Every structure is written in C-alpha cells, then in structure tokens.
Amino acid sequence: MSQRGGIHRLTTAVLLLCAALPCGAAELNLMPWPSHVTQQEGFLNLEHTPQIQLTGGDERVHHALTRFMRSLSVRTGVPFDHHFSGAPEGPRFVIRCAGPGLHVQALAEDESYHLTVSQTGIELTAANPLGIMHGLETVLQLVRPSPQGWVLPDVLIDDTPRFAWRGLMIDVSRHFMPFEALERNIDGMAAVKLNVLHLHLSDDEGFRVESKRRPRLTELASDGLFYTQDQMRELIAYARDRGVRVVPEFDVPGHAVSWLVAYPKLASGPAPQALVRSEQDKLRPPFDPTQEATYVLLDTVFGEMEALFPDRYFHIGGDEVDGKYWDKDATIQAWMRTHKIKDNHALQTYFTKRVEQIVHKHGKDMEGWDEILDGNLPKNSLIQSWRGAESLADAARMGYKTILSAGYYLDLMYPASQHYAVDPLSGKSAALTAEEKSHILGGEAAQWAEYVTPENLDNRLWPRLGAIAERLWSPESVTDIPSMYRRLAVLSRNLEYLGLEHQTSSSRMLDRIEGDDMPPELLETLARAVEPVKEYHRERTQKYDAERPLNHLVDAVSPESDQAREINALAQRAVHDPSARPELRKRFIQWRDNNAALEPYLATSMLRAPLAPLSQNLSVLGALGIAALDSIESAHPVTPEQRKEQLAKVDESAAPHAELFLVVTPAVRVLIEAEPVNQ
Amino acid sequence: MSQRGGIHRLTTAVLLLCAALPCGAAELNLMPWPSHVTQQEGFLNLEHTPQIQLTGGDERVHHALTRFMRSLSVRTGVPFDHHFSGAPEGPRFVIRCAGPGLHVQALAEDESYHLTVSQTGIELTAANPLGIMHGLETVLQLVRPSPQGWVLPDVLIDDTPRFAWRGLMIDVSRHFMPFEALERNIDGMAAVKLNVLHLHLSDDEGFRVESKRRPRLTELASDGLFYTQDQMRELIAYARDRGVRVVPEFDVPGHAVSWLVAYPKLASGPAPQALVRSEQDKLRPPFDPTQEATYVLLDTVFGEMEALFPDRYFHIGGDEVDGKYWDKDATIQAWMRTHKIKDNHALQTYFTKRVEQIVHKHGKDMEGWDEILDGNLPKNSLIQSWRGAESLADAARMGYKTILSAGYYLDLMYPASQHYAVDPLSGKSAALTAEEKSHILGGEAAQWAEYVTPENLDNRLWPRLGAIAERLWSPESVTDIPSMYRRLAVLSRNLEYLGLEHQTSSSRMLDRIEGDDMPPELLETLARAVEPVKEYHRERTQKYDAERPLNHLVDAVSPESDQAREINALAQRAVHDPSARPELRKRFIQWRDNNAALEPYLATSMLRAPLAPLSQNLSVLGALGIAALDSIESAHPVTPEQRKEQLAKVDESAAPHAELFLVVTPAVRVLIEAEPVNQ
Structure with a gap:
C-alpha cells in the first residue's frame, strides 16, 4: 500500500521467486510479454540520445515519440527531452511506419511491430502507427542501468496481440x-x-x-x-x-x-x-x-x-x-x-x-x-x-x-x-x-x-x-x-513514474489514518496482512452510499497484499525447508507483538477504532505460528485436540472486520497441519 | 528520502522528543506558530461541512475558500468539495473580511487575522483578504481525526506576522x-x-x-x-x-x-x-x-x-x-x-x-x-x-x-x-x-x-x-x-497532500537507483545515514555542468537526514541512559552488516558504483559503535591508544565520497568518548 513499502514487498517477492525459478539478471521486464523475443549478448548504451530517423505514420507517431523522450527522462533522470540530441556519429533510432492509421481507430487495424536493438542502434518498424506506439512502450520497458550507464539489451522482438479487443x-x-x-x-x-x-x-x-x-x-x-x-x-x-x-x-x-x-x-x-x-x-x-x-x-x-x-x-x-x-x-x-x-x-x-x-x-x-x-x-x-x-x-x-x-x-x-x-x-x-x-x-x-x-x-x-x-x-x-x-x-x-497514483494515493490514505501521532510501522504491519473482503461481501456490511467518505483502511490498502502472498509461500516452504523458518519466525513475532503497541492508538481516531479486532487476531495468529514452528522444530508433538483447537482459532481469526480480513491465515494453517501429532 | 521512510523517521523523532519535552496530544501542529494562541477544552466536529457565511473581501477570498474545501477533502478523505453542504441547523463558519485588498499586493497591507473555533462554529475575521487566506491555512492545519470523527480543537488565535517581507x-x-x-x-x-x-x-x-x-x-x-x-x-x-x-x-x-x-x-x-x-x-x-x-x-x-x-x-x-x-x-x-x-x-x-x-x-x-x-x-x-x-x-x-x-x-x-x-x-x-x-x-x-x-x-x-x-x-x-x-x-x-513532491520525487529517484534488482532497504540504510556535502564543497569535486544528469544519490536524498539527527541524539542519551542502548545497538548492527549485502549490487549500476566507500565506512562505524557500547556496558576500559585509533577511524569515515558524507559519525564519536579509559 505504501510506495516504499509496496516496492519493498514486491522485491522480497522477487527474491523468493528466484529461489524457485531460473530467473537470471537477464530476464526482461516486459509486460505484456511479446509473442516472440530473442535476447542476444550485448547492449546499446544510451549515454546520448540516439539520432532519430522517423518515416511514415501519422501525427500520432510524432506525439508518441515526444512522450517516449519524456518518459525516458523520468525513467533515467537524464534530461533527454531537453538538452540532448543525437550526434551524427552516434547510434541511430530508426522508426519506419508503413502508413497512417484510420481516422477512427478500428478493431481490424494491424497492431504488430518488429523491434531490433543492437549495439549500433534501434530499429522499430510497423505497418500502422498503433504498432509503433506499442513498440515504443516496449523499448521503454527495456531500459535499465548498467555499470556503463543506461542501456538497452540487444533483442529481436516480433510482437502481435492475441486479441484485438x-x-x-x-x-x-x-x-x-x-x-x-x-x-x-x-x-x-x-x-x-x-x-x-x-x-x-x-x-x-x-x-x-x-x-x-x-x-x-x-x-x-x-x-x-x-x-x-x-x-x-x-x-x-x-x-x-x-x-x-x-x-x-x-x-x-x-x-x-x-x-x-x-x-x-x-x-x-x-x-x-x-x-x-x-x-x-x-x-x-x-x-x-x-x-x-x-x-x-x-x-x-x-x-x-x-x-x-x-x-x-x-x-x-x-x-x-x-x-x-x-x-x-x-x-x-x-x-x-x-x-x-x-x-x-x-x-x-x-x-x-x-x-x-x-x-x-x-x-x-x-x-x-x-x-x-x-x-x-x-x-x-x-x-x-x-x-x-x-x-x-x-x-x-x-x-x-x-x-x-x-x-x-x-x-x-x-x-x-x-x-x-x-x-x-x-x-x-x-x-x-x-x-x-x-x-x-x-x-x-x-x-x-x-x-x-x-x-x-x-x-x-x-x-x-x-x-x-x-x-x-x-x-x-x-x-x-x-x-x-x-x-x-x-x-x-x-x-x-508515468503518473498513476496507485501507490502514492494508498500511501497518503494510510498516512491520514495514522494521523500525526503514531509510528507508521504499527499500522503498516496490520495493513500488509489484510485485504478487502472479496466479491460482494462489502455490500452486506456496508451498503453503498454515495455520501459515505471512502477513507478507511479498506479503501487504502491494495486489493492484493503482496506481503501476504510471500509469507504464505514462505510458510509452505518452511514445512520442509528449515532455512525458511527464521524469517517466518521474525514475522510471527512482529505480528504477535504488534497489537500491544498498536492498540492504544486505535481508540483515538474513528478511522482506526474499527481495526481493533483485526489487530487482536493478527496477534493470535502470530502466537499460533510461533507455537507451530516450535513444535515442528523441536519435533514436540501436539495432541489431535490441541491441533483442532489451534485450527479453530485460525478459522476465527479469518473473520472479516471493518470490511477487511486477514489473508495470512494460510501461512499459519500450513504449519499447524505440519506439526507432529501425538495420536 | 522515501515517502514512507521519511514519515517513519520523522515519527521516530517525535517519539524521541516526547521523552524530553512535555508534548501532550494537545500540542497544535501549527507552522508558522501564531503570535497568540489559546487552546481550550472541546472540539468542533466536522461531520458535515459547517454552513459558510462569507462577507467582504474580494475575489481572492472566494478562491481561497474553494481551495480550502478541496484541501480539506484531501486532508480528511471526506468529499467536502462535492457532496456536502452545510445544514441550516449545523455549525457555522463565519468569515468576515473588512474590505478588499490593493489591486497590486503591497508590503504595507495588514496580514493579521483573528480566529475562533468553538463547538458552535468557526469565526475568522481580518481587515484584508490576506489575513483571511492566512487564517484558512491555519484552520487546515488544525484539522485532526478523533474518536468522534474529524474535528477542530477549540482555539482562540490572534495572529500577525513579525516581518512584512x-x-x-x-x-x-x-x-x-x-x-x-x-x-x-x-x-x-x-x-x-x-x-x-x-x-x-x-x-x-x-x-x-x-x-x-x-x-x-x-x-x-x-x-x-x-x-x-x-x-x-x-x-x-x-x-x-x-x-x-x-x-x-x-x-x-x-x-x-x-x-x-x-x-x-x-x-x-x-x-x-x-x-x-x-x-x-x-x-x-x-x-x-x-x-x-x-x-x-x-x-x-x-x-x-x-x-x-x-x-x-x-x-x-x-x-x-x-x-x-x-x-x-x-x-x-x-x-x-x-x-x-x-x-x-x-x-x-x-x-x-x-x-x-x-x-x-x-x-x-x-x-x-x-x-x-x-x-x-x-x-x-x-x-x-x-x-x-x-x-x-x-x-x-x-x-x-x-x-x-x-x-x-x-x-x-x-x-x-x-x-x-x-x-x-x-x-x-x-x-x-x-x-x-x-x-x-x-x-x-x-x-x-x-x-x-x-x-x-x-x-x-x-x-x-x-x-x-x-x-x-x-x-x-x-x-x-x-x-x-x-x-x-x-x-x-x-x-x-498539497501536491509538493519533496518526498515522492526523492522516493522515485531512490527507486531508480535501486533499479529492479535489489532489495531497497539496503540502499535506504545507507541513504538515511548520509547528507549532501555542505556549502560549496560539491563545486570542488563536480563542477557545474548544465548537461550533467542530476540523478545520483546526492540528488535524491534530503539535504537533512532526520534519521541521522535522531540517532545522534539517541547516542547522546545512551551515554547515561542504558534504556537508549538496545535501539542504538540494533542500528549499529544494521550498519555493520549492510555493506556485505549491498556491495554485490553496487558494481552493477553506474548510479550505485560510486557509493562503495560510503557503504564500507558505514560498516566500519557500525562495528565501532558496537565496540563502544560493549565497552561502556561491560565497563571494560580501553587504552588511550585504542581510543585514539577508534576516533581516527571515525574521522576517516566522515570523508566525503560521491558528493555525500556520513552524518552519523557524532553518534559513534560520543560513545567512544564515553568509554572508560585505562590510563
């Protein structure tokens, strides 16, 4: 939900995934993934703007190029859009568009493009301005820092959409x-x-x-x-x-x-x-x-x-x-x-x-x-x-x-x-x-x-x-x-970077809930463990009302908690992999102890008061998680009744409050289910 | 430097200060502080917009009021600027401006205002539109959440500037x-x-x-x-x-x-x-x-x-x-x-x-x-x-x-x-x-x-x-x-909230340095311990050049590190107050260990490579800080030579690199100077 926090969570996710997947530094950060990509050794250095040679298309190609330069400046911090211009001896950025598009953009238009990046330059070709626009977005996604400066990896991309709509x-x-x-x-x-x-x-x-x-x-x-x-x-x-x-x-x-x-x-x-x-x-x-x-x-x-x-x-x-x-x-x-x-x-x-x-x-x-x-x-x-x-x-x-x-x-x-x-x-x-x-x-x-x-x-x-x-x-x-x-x-x-506010506005809304009086990590610990209730559940507890301010935690957090996804995956790993357990234990301790610190602040604002049961339940989950880890690590068996009771507590803690629910229960459940049981 | 991080640091500062000062929840968050403030018991609840009664002034007062409503919406998340309007039976917001201002704003104009907030409403009076504008900013700064909703504390404010320019x-x-x-x-x-x-x-x-x-x-x-x-x-x-x-x-x-x-x-x-x-x-x-x-x-x-x-x-x-x-x-x-x-x-x-x-x-x-x-x-x-x-x-x-x-x-x-x-x-x-x-x-x-x-x-x-x-x-x-x-x-x-970007742009620039490959907390640990070199020192190592991209860490971090200020204050306290030491030790350990994790990422980007000596020095400072704490806590004396050597290392670590320098050296120095010495 928070800008820095959000990025933090996501990066942690990357690290976790790298353990399971062959994701070398070379994997390209393209989304949507193109139909055909061939990555080659080498890079094009962007120390100066490549000299642009544009032919064909319509006014949209020129506008797209202007936006591209501006985005490139934001992406790199290099003022490509102001002071730089391609030197005659430098690399070239050749853009060829076979023709103009229709005056009213239509389903049937060709959106495909062909892109080559090599050490001598960039070549982007398309039949239609739509293809050029898509190709420029791809080029932007390829830009990355290197020891030598900002670079584009050498690639061959042939890309065309699967669906037209x-x-x-x-x-x-x-x-x-x-x-x-x-x-x-x-x-x-x-x-x-x-x-x-x-x-x-x-x-x-x-x-x-x-x-x-x-x-x-x-x-x-x-x-x-x-x-x-x-x-x-x-x-x-x-x-x-x-x-x-x-x-x-x-x-x-x-x-x-x-x-x-x-x-x-x-x-x-x-x-x-x-x-x-x-x-x-x-x-x-x-x-x-x-x-x-x-x-x-x-x-x-x-x-x-x-x-x-x-x-x-x-x-x-x-x-x-x-x-x-x-x-x-x-x-x-x-x-x-x-x-x-x-x-x-x-x-x-x-x-x-x-x-x-x-x-x-x-x-x-x-x-x-x-x-x-x-x-x-x-x-x-x-x-x-x-x-x-x-x-x-x-x-x-x-x-x-x-x-x-x-x-x-x-x-x-x-x-x-x-x-x-x-x-x-x-x-x-x-x-x-x-x-x-x-x-x-x-x-x-x-x-x-x-x-x-x-x-x-x-x-x-x-x-x-x-x-x-x-x-x-x-x-x-x-x-x-x-x-x-x-x-x-x-x-x-x-x-x-482009101006969307999904992270910054979330961060601002969270700030507002925290007010001026509380250490933000307390609310964030809770916020990262919850998600808004799914489907049409909110309509049951809080009927639609256009006058209602939507300024509560449910409105601030992302619909999907990256941290919860990571923790749930980490717990699954931790069942068999002891190396995953210290990090997990650290989180569980944080959850367990968070409520005692957070509770005094909850009562003093109408934006925070409804969160009390969630905070208490997170604390319960933390304690259950620690107990389950203890049991697994010491091979100390629990009785079937104890296990049943623990699972019932997990179920209870998953109940929605304030249109939110704790989405980290699977992490605790999977560990409880892995406890040795004394029959 | 990071939005969330920044707020985190600042809140920690508040907590530290509260230990030393009588800063109850009632202290008003006004800046600049008014000439005369009397705070009283009680609050005005903003559940609905007070009914506004405006007389006098000129068009600027109306514009200021529109902006005020919009800012109030951002501050609270309540769409005051759209769907709400004052109910006849509700509180009143009376604004009286004695007259219009000069067509060209002048030094001699009266900028003072008088503001009363009570449970029945708000009264803001001024001789000149400038006073009304200043008063509205003060009202905005007074808004805070409470268990009952958004409120304004009851206050009497008489405010006039000390200087006209x-x-x-x-x-x-x-x-x-x-x-x-x-x-x-x-x-x-x-x-x-x-x-x-x-x-x-x-x-x-x-x-x-x-x-x-x-x-x-x-x-x-x-x-x-x-x-x-x-x-x-x-x-x-x-x-x-x-x-x-x-x-x-x-x-x-x-x-x-x-x-x-x-x-x-x-x-x-x-x-x-x-x-x-x-x-x-x-x-x-x-x-x-x-x-x-x-x-x-x-x-x-x-x-x-x-x-x-x-x-x-x-x-x-x-x-x-x-x-x-x-x-x-x-x-x-x-x-x-x-x-x-x-x-x-x-x-x-x-x-x-x-x-x-x-x-x-x-x-x-x-x-x-x-x-x-x-x-x-x-x-x-x-x-x-x-x-x-x-x-x-x-x-x-x-x-x-x-x-x-x-x-x-x-x-x-x-x-x-x-x-x-x-x-x-x-x-x-x-x-x-x-x-x-x-x-x-x-x-x-x-x-x-x-x-x-x-x-x-x-x-x-x-x-x-x-x-x-x-x-x-x-x-x-x-x-x-x-x-x-x-x-x-x-x-x-x-x-x-108002649209300034001092935190978000800093956060974005830091993101850019981190790229897509590294866990951000590593760079942030370093970033919070440094500040740009002072006065005209940068001109010596990096001459002004309008073409130079200003996209390095020195350009991203705040000129003043709140966290460094806090740590330095915490260390001063820790000399005599053992309760301050665990937190300090935690930070020192983080510094000591940060370089080993950060170093592999530094070489892979031209934005990060110049930071290597700073990162190494932070690690040195962390180790020195831990040793000093150990010595103080165990009352184990050092020799004068050892102390001299430690202080020399602190001095070395304060040397500037990449137009930055470590500003947390005073924290370590004060502890070394507090070590018991075996003459």
Missing part, C-alpha cells in the same frame, strides 16, 4: 471520475497495450455526459458532475493519440433512473423522484418499452451521442432489468398481451431490437451485456459476457461477436493470478470451431464504482490490470505466475 | 524550472504564509522570460527554455490569488552573459560566443557601464519587464561583478579617467545609479544584492543582504530598506535548525535603533540552481523552508528546536 470499463456513474483520472489511466492502459476504454456513462446514480439536445439530462439526471462534450472530445483525442478507442455505454432499459428523473413519464410504473444516492433508494424502474416516446427520446439522445463518440461500437447496456416493474404495470401487461409478447425476456428483446435499429440508423454497431443475447439480433451485434463464460461461447456459437468480462471484474478484489488464469478461449469456448472462436474478440476488465473514488481508482485498477492486459495480448502459453508477479512488480513502479 | 528566491536560469514547479511551490509558500516569490530570471546561463521588444533576448539569450509573457502573467495572478507577490530579478551588470550573447557589443572586453553551460566556460564579462547603448537597452527591456511585473520592487541583481574585465578594457579605463571614477566600486555605483533612474522612471523601487550598497543611492532602494548580516545592519543604518538572505541559502544544504537560528534582528542588527530596525523588512530564503533540477527542486526547498517561514512570521521568542522539528514533520506530510 483489450479493454477496461470504468463506471463513472456511481462515483464520478474527474477527467484527469481518466487521462492518467489511459496513459497506464497504453503502457500495457490495452486499446479500449469503455465508459459506463449512465446508471441509476447519474447521467455523466452533457446532452445539448436534451439538456434536462444534464440538469436533472446528474448531480452536477458530468463531462462536457468538449471534454469528451478532448478525452477521445487523448485516447486516440495513445492507441485507445473510447466506447460509450448508456445503460437501458434498466439502470436508467437518471434518465427517468428527467423524463418521469417514461418509467415503468411509478416514476423515481431523485437520483439513486444509496442502497436505501429502492425505487429503480426501467424504461417503459411499450411507449413510443421512449424510442423518440433514445433516438434523439443516442443520435447525439453517436455523433460525439466516433467509435464503431455503441454500448446500450441491457443488464439486470428488474422485471417486477413490468409485471406490476397494467398498461404494460395489456400491451404485451396485445402484441403477443409472452414474457419479460421477450419484452426486453423487443426493446433491444428497436434500440438496435436506432443505433444502426446512426451508423454504429450495437454492443450490450449478455442479457441482450437472443438469436434474432443482427449478427453485427457485440455481446459483452459478464455473467459467466457460457454466454461468451453461446454468443460466439450464435454468430455474434463477443468479448469476455466474467473473470475480469477488478472491483471483486481478486488477486492478479486469478484474473490471469481466465482465458477467453478456455472452458466452454475451447470446444468451439475455429470459425466460432474467431467471433471472440478479446476481453475487458471492469471496475464498478460503488466503493471507488477518484482518490483510490488507480489503486483499484493497478497493478492487477497489467495481468489482464498480458492475458489478452500475449500467447496462450504465457502462464507462469511467478514470472507474472515479478514483472508486475516492475510494471507497478514504472506506472507510478 | 517573507520570501523565497528561486534561480530559474541555471536550471530552468517549469511553470508547474513554480505553481506548486507557490502553494507551499502560501501554506506557510510566505508572501514573496523572487525569481532570478537572468544569469550567464539564460534569460528566462520572453521579451517582445527585444526578441533577440528570447532567441539568443535562452536555450529555448523560458516563460512566455502570458505564462508570467498567469503565474503572477496565481501567486496573487495566494497572497504571494512576485519580484523579478534581472541581474546586471555581472552575471549577464545571456544578455551579451544577444548584444555582444555591450560586453566589457571580448564578447561571449555562447551561453554558459558549465564551469568550463570561463568567459563571463559584465556589461560595459561606459556605453550609452547599455542604458538604452536596459531602459527598453526594464521598461517592458516593469510593465509585465506589477510589484513595486524590481530587482537588478548587482552581485559579483568581476572587475578584471573592466581592468583589462582600455576604453573603459580611459573613460574612468575622464570621468574621475576612481575604482571599480565607484564604476558599479555609477552604473547602479543610472539603472536606478531607469527603474524609477518606470515607476518602481530598485532592489539589489548588497554589492550595490553605497551611501548615495535613493533611500527607497532595497538592499538584499547575502554576504553576511553586517551589510543588513549597514544598509538599515544608512536608511535603506533591507532584507536578510545570508543564513537562508537553502542550496548550502544546512539543516533546518541552522536556518531557524538566524534572526534578522539579532547580531549586529540588535544594536540598531528602533527607527533603524524598522528598515529591516524581513528575509528571503534562496535556492541557487547549479545542482537543482525540476525533479528535485521541491526536495531542496522542503520541508526546511518551513523553518525559515516560521522565523520570519512568528514571535522572536519562538525558538524551541525540538518543537520546530516535530511540527515541521507534520508540515512535510501536509505539503505532499
């Missing part, structure tokens, strides 16, 4: 994310070669983009927090400049309270009076799909938005329509009978087809969540699968283009390794024909924002998003988890 | 500082109630502001790095909005190579061909003060710049004129004889008086470094004393207004306590009459930029600048150094 969805409705937060995350996306930013622009909580044709949406359907059309155009240009498409989503017919606050007559059943601000606000009707006025409004607004957003795809949501509003509305029921619509699914399909005609009329292809899936939609529709990989395979089999989001929900707080293991072409999709598989375009990470603010957005996305980016770019065979974590740690640091 | 000079010529770097440092200045930003805009290395009337200056006298006039106007408005005046300096007749590259005929002797880029460039003539064309050019450019910069004061430099160019120029010598100018001082005075007429003609008062001091200048001239406090007293006695910079040179790398001890009214000034003392307007910190880049500017200024700000604002009696360091640590954290 590599996206990130951000929900900007439940918590509005400022323009700058989107910009810096686009920078991060470009660094890991992601190419689609999907903005969830409307939901029950707010309609987040200015409508000039229907200004009621801006006035009434947001709480004043929205992007102007000028801002949106600027963001789209910013993204395009970095090889990222922007796909807008306006969620209909459900998740549409914001629309209906502005247009109450179009609600199914009683109209909502106000935007949803919290889980308490239960009245969330969908659009009434039986009114022609609904389609008139959608035609007007979608027409306006399809002109604003140049991408070929236009996302209409379509998820989680609450049928009870339709069931209870007599007019809707009568209309359904008249039109022989047999159930709510059929009614939604009727709606979806009408909306698709609107989307299509304005020149776009419709995209929607998997609830819209029905055999009768036009085949150019794109299905985003969120409920499971089955719908992905189903959609592909029906002939629809489709992308996977199930398994890539970053708001569920899973570790990077779990997302990394999700492959769009595995499971049910593996059985598809080649033709069917070709409909699977890729995937999208998703960040729903009930519990995310502009302050911790980066922390909720990074570095885990890097693992998903690699899954979607790199060959299917790239699955080594220790290697992934090692490279992810380097990426994480470099992203901070 | 509280400045910071930044040299933007030797290393150009981007606009954003100046902006964020203005934010920092406002946070500590500093009110003058003095920009050293021209020197041998570059002329840093656009001239439209003499575009040759922009084209030839800078290397392309300069502020446009629009930017300058924006910066001045930005500063004014934060209660900060901007005083420009154009240094003449010396330090003027940039001017003379554009206007070579005006040089004394042979004209320079190019801007000074490094210490190697020896040709640095001053203006020829005997040519009328010199005054024509200055009249044109100063006229333009005096229109651009609205402040009443206009700084013409005047320092370090190298007389040898005048001595060697036959035309100048002949002119001097003709005009009965007896020496170079008289020639400079002739020049200064001519320049003063130009400055005055355009409606400003002249300011200059103390070399311009001469009894015959107009009495509205302002003398900036840099060569010593004597010139300050001399200037005041002659009836000139004057400010002190000697003792406030931040580029000399002194600790905060040293600057803190420098009082403009002490020493020779103490003997002045009240009337003479009234000419001493205050002081200015100075940051010369031979070895400062935009990346480490903040690190070179903060947090030490806070101590100078307190000296210039707070009553003379506020001199407690432990209290200053305790509050400075809190300020340092809060400045990072």
